[in-house]
Amino acid sequence: MGKVYLVGAGPGDPGLITYKGVQALKKADVVVYDRLVNPLLLYLAPKKAVLHYVGKAPQRHTLTQEQINQKLVDLGSQDLTVVRLKGGDPSIFGRVGEEAATLTAAGVPFEIIPGITSASATVYAGFSVTERFVSEKCLICTPTAKLVEFAKEPLAKISQGGSVVIYMGMERLAEVCQHFLAQEADPNLPVAVIQWESWGRQEKVVATLATVVAKVAQKELQNPALVVVGPVAKNGEAPSWFEQLPDFGKRLLYVTDKELSFDDMLHYTSKGVDFYPYYVGQAYDQRFDDLHERMALDFKHYQVEYASAEAKTAFESLPGGLNHEGN
Incomplete structure (x- = not known):
């Protein structure tokens, strides 16, 4: 019997992977990796390691989640060290619970190694989602599965003195903004949209609830992108420390x-x-x-x-x- 490591790769900057994640990759026999994993991390695996791509783009899934779960069971049932490498933190909308439950049911040993999630990496765009006296709470959410349930959250109230951080929300950005406005949020409330956060290709739009949809369309931002609604998002207007690095954008x-x-x-x-x-x-x-x-x-x-x-x-x-x- 082998062992499966469910590892968070971080938001994109390859240097953000944890040391424990590096250790797991260095002893891997097999790496099962996602679309949003920085490919540089694959070079940490030994030359003998087999690489399996199981990425899921919108409307284009290499494998279904159920098939990925079964692949992990099949590989982990052999005498192999398997690394399931997932973007960000696998416990934040990464379906790590489903994979862990399947491995548990099959009796396959596993370990979960968290990663840095995108909400933490907004500092690469010039702001933190929390700030004393300005943003003292944070809601991390996604509208992808149940937009009706998303709309029931006190979005306007949270965003007055906090941040609403929205994962996988680009396809429904207009609807998301309408839900805030329907709750009487200020149309001038700042919104930041960050595409390819912490990669050298990072791009962002800083706007308001009333203007963000048009500005995102003008700049042609798409998935993968993070949406942050709240007063701290305005701090992203100036170039960040990351965006001022000597070769940023190359x-x-x-x-x-x-x-x-x-x-x-x-x-x-x-x-x-x-x-x-x-x-x-x-x-x-x-x-x-x-x-x-x-x-x-x-x-x-x-x-x-x-x-x-x-x-x-x-x-x-x-x-x-x-x-x-x-x-």
């Missing part, structure tokens, strides 16, 4: 024929870079072929740098369809 596809350490990768992300490594030549690792294929359409948004002339030659000789742009 998206770098780094092609290399030499393996990088995790610290090498963090050297880039610590400067605000949205960093993605692409191994070729002697460093090539076929386990990442599937990930590269899913990322291929995004490569046009990245600046390409090469570790060596040999790496550039190897990359340019790959089959077409990578859809990248070099510099």
Whole structure:
């Protein structure tokens, strides 16, 4: 019998994973990972580790939750160390309870390792969801499953002297704002929408209940994004410490024929870079072929740098369809 570790990967910045999460990844035989996990974390797993992608995009699920649960049971029933790597904190809208219950019923040992949730990482956008004398309470919620129940929450009252932090709310942003207004919330109440929070590609809109839907549409923000309603959201108007890092906003596809350490990768992300490594030549690792294929359409948004002339030659000789742009 093996063991399953249900691990929170944090909100995006790969440096935010817990030390205990790193330890679990370093001994993994199998990593079962989600769509919103920063792919740099996969390089913490041993070379022998098998990587299974089970991401769920809106309306596009690789596997259903029930199928993921069964996969964990099947893998954990073998003599394997399995890491189920989930974005953020798996206990905050991460369905960790369902996975744990399935493992318990099957008699498979497991351990839960929490992660940093998105509500904590609003500091990357320039504000904290709580602030003494300004925001002294916080409601973390989602309107995805039961919008009717969401509307019954005292949203306007909480947001007067606190923050309402809404996960997975982008598809219903207009309805969410209407529910606040229906409870007589001030139309000028600040709202912040943060897309790809704590990644180098982070973008945000700071507006009001009356204007946020139009501003989000104008800037074309989409999932994944966090919505924060309350007075502290206004503090996000100024560039944050993260957004003032020297290379913030740079998206770098780094092609290399030499393996990088995790610290090498963090050297880039610590400067605000949205960093993605692409191994070729002697460093090539076929386990990442599937990930590269899913990322291929995004490569046009990245600046390409090469570790060596040999790496550039190897990359340019790959089959077409990578859809990248070099510099």
